[in-house]
Amino acid sequence: MARHFLSLYLLIVLTLGAVSWGQDKLWQAHGGQGPADDKRLVVALFAVDNQLHNVPTEQWKPLIARLAAKAGVGLELFATADIVGRETLDKLKHGEVAYMQTGSATESWALKQLNEDYVLALKSAEPDAQRGLLDWTLTLLFYAAIALMIMIWIWPLTRDLRTLENAAARFGRRNWVFEAGIKPRSQIYALAETFRKMAARIDGLIASHKDMSNAVSHEIKTPLSRMQFEIELAQQAQTVADVRKSLSHIKTDIAAIDDLVKATMGYAILERADMSLNIGTHNFTTLIPAIAEYVRRNARPEVRMRAAVQSGADKVVCDMHLLETVLKNLLFNAARYAKRDIRVSFNVHDGVNYLFVDDDGPGIPEKDRNRALESFVQLEQSSSKKTGFGLGLAIVKRAIEWHSGEVVISRSPLGGARIAASWPAILPGQPVPAHK
Ligand SMILES: Nc1ncnc2c1ncn2[C@@H]1O[C@H](COP(=O)(O)OP(=O)(O)OP(=O)(O)O)[C@@H](O)[C@H]1O
Ligand SMILES: [Mg+2]
The missing domain is CATH 3.30.450 (Beta-Lactamase)
Incomplete structure (x- = not known):
């Protein structure tokens, strides 16, 4: 560090000296016969x-x-x-x-x-020709002072860069924690922030891959051992009807594994760094009621679904495939937990799109709200009634994050859970929607 600093300092002094000497020579050669x-x-x-x-x-x-x-x-x-x-x-x-x-x-x-x-x-009189030692010393001191000023300006930059380098090295060596401690007024604060976000993303990816492999192996283990048991039963079966019964159980377990693979793949695609969105403008005034109606038809008969979409929300910028997945996941969750009432609403406010899904069910306790958005997390553990894999809300979160937005869980005015998804009405890097 000190060596770099010194060499840079000497370089600046020498450059300034050389420039001044060259200027003198040029002046003598072209500007001054005398x-x-x-x-x-x-x-x-x-x-x-x-x-x-x-x-x-x-x-x-x-x-x-x-x-x-x-x-x-x-x-x-x-x-x-x-x-x-x-x-x-x-x-x-x-x-x-x-x-x-x-x-x-x-x-x-x-x-x-x-x-x-x-x-x-x-x-x-030829002052240059008779330039004395004092003169040269003073000139040198002058340039040394200029170089010193430059170095004083550069010093914190060099120091912060070194801190960042150390933090990056630690990040690789140790448990994926990035802590550089670069102050906001530092010249490289923006760079450090980018690094921090990148590190957080890597950390998140590693964690989610861990979760995914743990969960997948855990979720596959149960149907696999059931299948083994059914095969043994089939081998000892006396009648064709018994064999058929075992085969039908095996088929159900295969379907369960198939569901898991599909769900995991759906989530894994959203986790990929190179995912590309198919952004377009969509008419939410018809799309949201249509999806709501589809979910209602597949829900318990007592469930009531209301859709309130701001009039004029007919050119909403989003990837419709992802938004449809978001809506279905939120509405199917709500349909599972609601006593009776579900409300889905959409409006645009101050350049931000807001989508709310409310229900009158038990809600999600405050302490579990962040956890519920993680992959393979299911809050109630009664495995007898267990459906799904705890991927729905994680998919919703990722899909909205791809739209540069966020998902927040709170308490609904209906008494149950409110899931709010919001994203910018004009997405960064996307063309402003043309008004037809
Ligand atoms: N509307 C809701 N009301 C109450 N609890 C909810 C609601 N939505 C989600 N939860 C809780 O959050 C957990 C995670 O939900 P998520 O949608 O991620 O998974 P899942 O519905 O259990 O499974 P999957 O969506 O993969 O089929 C659920 O298991 C449930 O405990
Ligand atoms: Mg779900």
């Missing part, structure tokens, strides 16, 4: 030039030496023959001020031609 914008040099050169023209040529040298000594500047008289560089010579010929660096490139001169033989040269 301090081209230094008008003062030009003025000085023209002033000296003017003064020299009133003096005979042979007095130029001593006069220039005197001037240089007096002003404390590098003022010299060069022979035109000593000036190199075509461009420089051209400029001088046209009476312009030109710039030249001496061989060591540490000095820069501003030049002005006086006559054919002589050129007046004024030394310009």
Whole structure:
């Protein structure tokens, strides 16, 4: 960790240093023959030039030496023959001020031609060329400070990423519990949340697979041992009628296993990560009463079913196959537990679809409400009356979750259980339903 931090820090310092050095070089190569914008040099050169023209040529040298000594500047008289560089010579010929660096490139001169033989040269200050150790140290400190600021900003990010990495590693090694403890104000909070949800989903999948294999083996064991017993009976049977009787029992047990396989498969499909929905718009004002009527016909005769669907609920966005499964599971449960009255209602409120199934039966105790939504959970254990496998509500929950919604169990105004399923009226990623 510290090594990574240090290497990143050095990288930033070096990059900043390299960029600044490169910028300097570029400026020297393209922008500056010399301090081209230094008008003062030009003025000085023209002033000296003017003064020299009133003096005979042979007095130029001593006069220039005197001037240089007096002003404390590098003022010299060069022979035109000593000036190199075509461009420089051209400029001088046209009476312009030109710039030249001496061989060591540490000095820069501003030049002005006086006559054919002589050129007046004024030394310009070259801060870069004389950059001292202090200067370099200060520059380095400046960049080091910038790099430090960047690192202070990056530090919590690096720390949180490491925490997340550790949590992910622990998740794999240990009992599928993901605990990273990344604070909401962290830059990677959203990432950690995605991880947490993914981990919870994996955890849920593992748990449900465990439940499923436990339940399946348990549910299969009873009919299997009954079948074994019936086969033995058939083997010892004296009459054809006895054999037929055993065969008929075996057939019932096979049907029970078949039901279990079908129910389990139906649930397993909903547990798959790659399930795709067949989303469409459906007219609930006719569909819900039709399904309610179908369930009523298959229920005890005293059961009364009422369907209250908000008028205008004719373009409800959902996967109808899944929603039909949801409705049938909820209504068959209600029909099993209701004394008499069942009410199914649907309405849309604030962009959310609400489906309620109410009954006047015993209801589901508060402590069991979450558990009842899990797979293979049946609350009353009287095995003599046992029907189903405890998959209905788990299927309902999963199907609604596929619609980005949720299922909540509460007490119904009718006195029994209320199962409320809600999901967004416009599903994320789905086109807004077209109004016909
Ligand atoms: N309307 C209801 N009133 C009272 N209890 C209910 C109601 N609906 C469900 N339950 C309880 O919740 C349990 C789970 O219901 P679920 O629909 O998941 O399974 P099941 O109906 O027993 O079997 P399956 O649906 O697989 O045929 C039921 O066993 C029952 O105890
Ligand atoms: Mg059920």
